[in-house]
Amino acid sequence: MNKVSVFGGGAWGRALAFALAEKNEVRIISRRDIGPLLEPLNQSLVALNCAPIMQVSHKEALDAQYFVMAIATSALREWLAVAHLPQEIKILCASKGIESGSGAFVSDIMEERIAHKSIAYLCGPSFASEVVHSLPCALVIHSRNLELSREFGTLMPHFIKTYVSPDVVGGEVAGAYKNVIAIAGGICDGLAFGMNAKASLLARGLVEMSRFGEHFGAKMETFLGLSGAGDLFLTSNSTMSRNYRVGLGLAQGKAINEILKELGEVAEGVITAKAITEIGQRENIYTPIAREINLIINGKNVRESSKALMA
Structure with missing residues (x-):
């Protein structure tokens, strides 16, 4: 053994x-x-x-x-x-x-x-x-x-x-980025935006994370499989996901420190949103969802962020 x-x-x-x-x-x-x-x-x-x-x-x-x-x-x-x-x-x-x-x-x-x-x-x-x-x-x-x-x-x-x-890079980009989109998924459901909006969010989230990954040499097929779409759909739709629960808390207007204290566990998407935003700016990669999630975590009104994404 x-x-x-x-x-x-x-x-x-x-x-x-x-x-x-x-x-x-x-x-x-x-x-x-x-x-x-x-x-x-x-x-x-x-x-x-x-x-x-x-x-x-x-x-x-x-x-x-x-x-x-x-x-x-x-x-x-x-x-x-x-x-x-x-x-x-x-x-x-x-x-x-x-x-x-x-x-x-x-x-x-x-x-x-x-x-x-x-x-x-x-x-x-x-x-x-x-x-x-x-x-x-x-x-x-x-x-x-x-x-x-x-x-x-x-x-x-x-x-x-x-x-x-x-595809090591594809697997880890997908595993990291989906946590950020899961926060967005929790916000979407917390604001009761409906299933049309949720489907649009996840589809565009998948495009965004694959674009980010491909910049670093990842393969598109990784994002269409278990590591990408599979993990994204799971974590963006369930209260068993810590990052999804962070999004629900943000939708309720709670401060991030309060949410994390209630959670009592690490929510990797909070740190990852900041890291992706910084990398996107440095590498000139378009990351609108991650950018808005980072702004919300740092105090931006969630409804103002949703307007920015729709625009």
């Missing part, structure tokens, strides 16, 4: 640990004690005759064949600097977003420390709350090393179907 260590004890990290525990011995690392949160997952695993997930120290976690990264993009660079990961490593990165300030993609940050042939990136429509109930989903494992993508695919449970893709 393979040993897999998951870095990150948030909802997505725990969900991936649960999924991988069907076929593997899984350990999870978190800065806080997540024992009570693991208990119901381990009860389900025992019922399935699978070994329970163990929370271990960082040192113990390094004794594994495979690693999964599920920590916030905003903390990724700092974490990698002190992680002391082994030279020979196989790592699946499930972090999404664009670094604020630098505008660095996740792969830029990861590949400063780890060879690209050793890294794969997990993308696609996947709410953590459904994964921990073993509900079926399909995901894409992006990597410049397709053999590594297929290898990680073999570790996945029966209820997750995986595809592989060499």
Whole structure:
């Protein structure tokens, strides 16, 4: 049985640990004690005759064949600097977003420390709350090393179907940008603009994110598949999406700090909206939805922003 260590004890990290525990011995690392949160997952695993997930120290976690990264993009660079990961490593990165300030993609940050042939990136429509109930989903494992993508695919449970893709940039742009469009989706529904407006928003959002990605060499087919359209439609239409809930709060006139405090979790789209806006200005890429979401987050009236988009 393979040993897999998951870095990150948030909802997505725990969900991936649960999924991988069907076929593997899984350990999870978190800065806080997540024992009570693991208990119901381990009860389900025992019922399935699978070994329970163990929370271990960082040192113990390094004794594994495979690693999964599920920590916030905003903390990724700092974490990698002190992680002391082994030279020979196989790592699946499930972090999404664009670094604020630098505008660095996740792969830029990861590949400063780890060879690209050793890294794969997990993308696609996947709410953590459904994964921990073993509900079926399909995901894409992006990597410049397709053999590594297929290898990680073999570790996945029966209820997750995986595809592989060499388009790393497309996968991570889609995974980051959809969070911004999800905030817009929450605003649209919060203002009761109707289904016509929502369909228009998501269609134009898909065009906007693909235009942004293609500027950096991404492939259009990525945005039409699970990593793009699939994840976009999921996160823009459900209160299970943290970014969608941010949009609902903004539509109610709440300040972003109040919304994030109520949320109690990271909403990557808030930081990503700013990063995309800055990159768009620097690279002369047309990003009207991301720009307006960034303005709303910083205090612009939501109805004024909707008028600007219609104009």
